[in-house]
Amino acid sequence: MLILTCPYCGVAADETELAPGGEAHLTREGPGSDDDAFAGYLFHRENPKGVHFERWRHAMGCGKWFHAARCTVTLEVFGTYAAQVTEPPRAIRDAVSARRPGWRWRDLT
Amino acid sequence: MSIRLNSGGRRIDRDRVLRYRFNGRDMAGFAGDTLASALLGAGQTLMGRSFKYHRPRGVVASGPEEPNALMGVGEGARFEPNQRAPATPLHEGLVAVSQNHWPSLERDVGAVNTALARFLPAGFYYKTFTWPRAFWKHVYEPFIRRSAGLGRPPEEADADRYEHFNIRTDVVVIGGGIAGLTAARLAAEAGLEVLLIEQDTIWGGRAPVDGVEIDGNPAQAWVDDTVAALAAMPNVRLRLGTMAAGIYDHGYLLAYERVADRPDSSGAPRHRLWRVRARRIVTATGAIERPLSFACNDVPGVMLAGAVRDYLVDYGVSPGDRTVIVTNNDDAYRTAIALHRAGLSVPAIVDARPEIAGALPEEARQLGLTILPGTGIAKVKGGRQVTGVALCQQGGDGAVTQEIACDAVAMSGGWSPVVHLWSHCGGKLIWDAEQAHFRPDPDRAPTGADGRGFVVTAGAASGALRADAALSDAAAAADRVLTALDQTAGDASPPRADVPSEAPLAPVWMMPQRAGADLRAKMWLDFQNDVKVSDVRLAAQEGFTSVEHAKRYTTLGMATDQGKLSNINGLAVLADARGDAIPQVGTTTFRPPYVPISMGSIAGEARGDLFQPIRRTPLHDWHEGQGARWEPVGQWRRPYTYLREGEGVKDAVNREILNTRSNVGLLDASTLGKIVVKGPDAGRFLDMLYTNMMSTLKVGRCRYGLMCSENGFLMDDGVVARLSEDTFLCHTTTGGADRIHAHMEEWLQTEWWTWKVWIANLTEHYAQIAVVGPKARTLLERLGGMDLSRDALPFMGWADGTLGGLPVRVYRISFSGELSYEIAVPAGQGRALWDRLLSEGADLGVMPYGTEALHVMRAEKGFIMIGDETDGTVIPQDLGLDWAISKKKDDYLGKRAQARPHMTDPDRWTLVGLETESGAVLPEGAYAVAEGTNANGQRRTQGRVTSTYYSPTLDRGIAMGLVWRGPERLGEVLTFPKVDGTPVRARIVSPVFYDPKGEKQDV
DSSP, X not given: OOEEEOTTTOOEEEGGGOXXXXXXXXXXXXXXXXXXXXXXXXXXXXXXXXXXXXXXXXXXXXXXXXXXXXXXXXXXEEEEEESSOSSOOHHHHHHHHHHSTTOOBTTBO | OOEEOSSOOTTOEEEEEEEEEETTEEEEEEETOBHHHHHHHTTOOOOEEOTTTOOEXXXXXXXXXXXXXXXXESOGGGOEEEEEGGGSBOOTTOEEEEOSOSBOSSSBGGGHXXXXXXXXXXXXXXXXXXXXXXHIIIIIHHHHHHHOSSSOOOSSOOOSOEEEEEEEEEEEEEOOBHHHHHHHHHHHHTTXXXXXEOSSSSSBTTTTTTTOEETTEEHHHHHXXXXXXXXXXXXXXXXXXXEEEEEEGGGEEEEEEEOOOSOOSSOOOSEEEEEEEEEEEEEOOOEEEOOOOOBTTTSTTEEEHHHHHHHHHHHSEESOSBEEEEESSSTHHHHHHHHHHTTOBOOOEEESSSOOOOHHHHHHHHTTOOEEETEEEEEEEOSSSOOEEEEEETTSSOOOOEEEEOSEEEEEOOEEEOOHHHHHTTOOEEEETTTTEEEEOGGGOOBOTTSSBOEEEOGGGGTOOSHHHHHXXXXXXXXXXXXXTTOOOOSOOOOOEXXXXXXXXXXXXXXXXXXXXXXXXXXXXXXXXXXXXXXXXXXXXXXXXXXXXHHHHHTTTOTTTTTSSSHHHHHHHHHHHHTOOHXXXXXXXXXXXXXXXXXXXXXXXXXXXXXXXXXXXXXXXXXHHTTEEEEEETTEEEEEEEOOTTOOHHHHHHHHHHHHHHSOEEEEOTTSEEEEEESTTHHHHHHHHBSSOOTTOOTTBEEEEEEEOTTSOEEEEXXXXXXXXXXXXXXXXXXXXXXXXXXXHHHHHHTOTTSOOEEEEOGGGEEEEEEESTTHHHHHHHHOSSOOSTTTXXXXXXXXXXXXXXXXXXXXXOSSSSSEEEEEEEGGGHHHHHHHHHHHTGGGTOEEOOHHHHHHHHHHTTOOOTTTTOSSSOXXXXXXXXXXXXXXXXXXXXXXXXXXXXXXXXXSEEEEEEEESSSOOOOTTOEEEEEEEOTTSOEEEEEEEEEEEEETTTTEEEEEEEEETGGGGTTOEEEEEOTTSOEEEEEEEOSOOSXXXXXXXXX
């Protein structure tokens, strides 16, 4: 059972307090998008062995959505950060680099 | 035969006799006994029957790893099956029954399977029960179901109380043997908060039994001193009878405490589940002795050598008068020496090793014991009890060299560290060739949130089997914990043990080494699941060479065993059959719990009223007093109908409908979701959430809206009221309120976070009462306070005001097709409004109605219901709701998905009404059949029923359904077969059965 620290209220929350929200940083494709782009948005997900970025909600706590960067193999948590970004902030990417030099996720490094 | 000796037994109190019952017989043991030691002490070696062949079985082990002596313990509401007798403390009045036999343990019909064993090899059921096909349902399946499982489940509701206990601590030490005590002491002395748990009911582990000396004193004295010191420290918690069941991500540990297994009146829970978060976990879980694989190694009287020693030293019980020792290592000589010193006969020590040189064998030799090097057991003689052993050369094929009469055999194939907990959360193992076991690889520990290992092993659990090595390993483990947690060591110095040196063991995976098929078919690897050497070889031969496949094909290591006794021996046989080394074969996955835990402990307090809290509306008590039949909707309870004296449910529903249609009905609509959306961008936000345009709604008006998920499917519906320029109130379905609130928050927080919108779920702030029927306005006017005329409050309008002096908001919306007002009032005043409506409307025929009347009336009007007409694959266009989908908006959630080719396919099933030719009610969920069959040979279908009711208004059955190109086919007749195959014919009609022009609601 994971522990993730909610970046809003600061609570180190048990997984039972949290609701998972799947892969982070998807770009919404609306009307006008072509079928491939829309299918990519709606259906296609990363399934990495290693560094991953996810959405979580502190559902049984402050109710806020946030992001987590963690390793799917070792369960190491590199950091959590606010939901209101379209990609991981520099500090988080540096934290990942410090532990996993040369990491790659989608086109992020 | 097993006996209780006249002296000895460090754990028992011979002055306190405990009476208990076993298989209906009155028995007696001593305080401190386990059920197994008491039975052995009473000469009861036969303790159960094996699972598959029903072979007679006795106890093999002295701890929870026991595979054979599984008992049903307790009676009635306190009955628990599959309890391991050596881990069940005896108490006065305990009632136990053995398992897997009929009619009795001694005379068991199922034992015929032993004679059939050659026809029941591994996987026989995959091969046998496939033909003839018709036999499956009536012959094979009932037979397999009766044979499956071990003990019988309890038949009564559990009488006991259970609880969960949540705790955070720096360090948990699992195992109260000398390694665990050492690690706990060193961690605690350094100032860390420590929880030390031990599954047994005493501290000290094996060391006191094995005669270990620590710091110059007998182990027991050191154990007593250390426990006393720990107990005196404020930063230490000690718990006996508490088993670590599983280790999970990020330092989470579940531990199972058997608090009060004997009935008592203290009010203590029976079991307590500890939910622990630890910064570091030390597993000092010891090691388990391995059996040896020789023919008939399952006959009662064959036991693990360490267990024989335990019963002798701990309980003063000997499994026999004449015990043959069979071993591949020095440790088993301790058993020989202990038996000899207790005055029992040890006719021979059969040692598979050709050369024997250690200090313990030397001691045995000096005591005059016979040691037979390079020797093995060809076969154990005896049926329900060992009568002797036939010996052979270990390197040979089993030719008998000698026979020895005996009534017990103590076997030892070496010891394997208990690696289960280490492995639960991903800790990796390495093969230790010298000791012939897998042990934890400290460089590949389970990792925590900081990316570092959070489990450390100590003592025999690390593979440090001898006491001296175990103590230094425990000290090193404590050091690693202190370093990881930046803690400085305290003053205590690590203890030292004094033990004789031991010569290396010789791996023995089969005895004798070149045993033929006859012998292999009688060598048990897994006693509990009746898996033999021949079965594992067969699995490999048939291609199940992966260890996980072989496990499932043979059932090796399943059930309560979980690899405790059977694992390494089975892997070795599989490796040999594959021609691989053991590490290449690997192990199966170790999964929690380490030892089975009770269902009650998992549930904890979450049972009965606390299982799922019930949500009650402000009118709940009134409903209850008026004969409400409850319908669960989400966590709410809503009245399905109100039963009057002597009335049937159908009659009550019909009465409520007819009265509402002709007079006036009241519905408690308080459970409907009420979500306020407010802010300068509220309209823009709702335009994205609903398929219709909400931003154009005028203040004072209401609009019915549909909400879709991003993949286009209809997820909720409800009426939206615009309360002010920047404020909307969104009604949701009863079950959807929390989900829709979360859905709104998700999009607001994660996609449109710059929009100025705030959301609040006010569902429980208001009681909401629907006043429905042609006399609704008359009734409300009697309460007085506001103008509810057609002009002042037209259909789909809302107004604030007072009614009967109560502050209300009145919505003129209708889900029944009648003149209808939904009146919201602060929750605390809901009952007052309800009572006023009932008293003022008595002469108007006012009558409450329940959810079933609501459903029928909405179906009469062709209104859809989320969950009936929708199932997560239905889009609004399927339901003829195009009028509620804005054509002007560029975007809304689901719009893009609804443009996908499959969604715009004219062949989609679409909503229609259905009328049976006979006027009967269509069966729920019935399918309309089409001509021909599909690719699977099944009858093709062309539609299905989504809602079906008897309409008292129309006095006939009405239904709605989704039908292939439905609206184009009005007037066609479809055939719906019932479950028994008889057809029901129904005509496709408009889904609006009642007042199609909508005149009644707009008066």
